[in-house]
Amino acid sequence: MTGLQIVQIPVLSDNYVYLVHEPRDRLTGVVDPSLAEPVLETLDRQGWKLDYIINTHHHWDHTGGNVALKAETGAFIVGPQAEAQRIPLIDRALKEGERFRFGQAEAQILDIPGHTSGHIAYWFEPDDVLFCGDTLFSLGCGRLFEGTPAQMWNSLSKIRRLPDSTRVYCGHEYTEANGRFALTVEPENADLISMMARIRATRARGQPTVPSRLGDEKAANPFLRADKRELQAAIGMAGSDPVAVFARVRSQKDNFRG
Ligand SMILES: [Zn+2]
Numbered sequence: 001m002t003g004l005q006i007v008q009i010p011v012l013s014d015n016y017v018y019l020v021h022e023p024r025d026r027l028t029g030v031v032d033p034s035l036a037e038p039v040l041e042t043l044d045r046q047g048w049k050l051d052y053i054i055n056t057h058h059h060w061d062h063t064g065g066n067v068a069l070k071a072e073t074g075a076f077i078v079g080p081q082a083e084a085q086r087i088p089l090i091d092r093a094l095k096e097g098e099r100f101r102f103g104q105a106e107a108q109i110l111d112i113p114g115h116t117s118g119h120i121a122y123w124f125e126p127d128d129v130l131f132c133g134d135t136l137f138s139l140g141c142g143r144l145f146e147g148t149p150a151q152m153w154n155s156l157s158k159i160r161r162l163p164d165s166t167r168v169y170c171g172h173e174y175t176e177a178n179g180r181f182a183l184t185v186e187p188e189n190a191d192l193i194s195m196m197a198r199i200r201a202t203r204a205r206g207q208p209t210v211p212s213r214l215g216d217e218k219a220a221n222p223f224l225r226a227d228k229r230e231l232q233a234a235i236g237m238a239g240s241d242p243v244a245v246f247a248r249v250r251s252q253k254d255n256f257r258g
Pocket of ligand 1: 057059062115134
């Protein structure tokens with residue numbers, strides 16, 4: 001544990017931007033800034049100065065604040081190597097196997113393509129923190145804009161190998177709608193049913209459902225369960241290739257109106 005402090009900033013209709021602060025060296029980063037203004041206001045309120053901009057993928061609602069924040073603060077920008085051309089003002093491109101040193105803390109980089117072709121995650125292992133952008137959501141996963149079902153299943157399987165205690169900081173508050181869909185896939189999943197009850201109560205109080213705990217996602221998120229007997233049986237695909245099962249569930253979600 002390095003005592004990382006995380007401040008969640010809701011922006012646009014459902015995006016989350018995160019300030020990450022390492023208190024010993026007094027370093028601050030911002031993960032996926034859609035916009036500059038709310039980030040600057042929050043930095044001000046915390047009394048923190050911005051050192052790093054940390055991007056998971058190139059979409060504008062994750063990088064839209066890069067240029068203005070760098071102009072204002074001189075922050076150093078890190079992002080995915082495979083999308084370096086599409087990350088505004090990137091200073092250092094990162095890929096799997098590399099580490100991003102952040103004061104006393106350190107993130108391992110995971111390549112998790114599928115939503116976009118070069119999407120990466122930042123895993124701060126000792127702090128049990130994962131920033132995974134739009135790849136894994138609570139009870140859902142990102143749409144496949146630039147990747148195949150096989151790539152996305154592989155990326156999600158990589159995330160699934162992390163410890164249950166990992167806190168999943170994803171890019172959007174989509175949890176309740178994702179859960180409504182998940183219940184159509186596995187209506188009998190007791191873990192999903194109880195997680196959804198907690199989520200509905202949290203949303204009714206106007207509070208965020210993010211971060212979620214990876215252990216809960218493993219038990220309830222259909223996109224992490226394409227190789228599970230119970231899920232396969234629930235959709236009439238017992239014994240099928242997990243990639244085919246994942247593709248089926250993903251395309252059902254793409255067409256879900258609920
Ligand atoms: Zn995205």
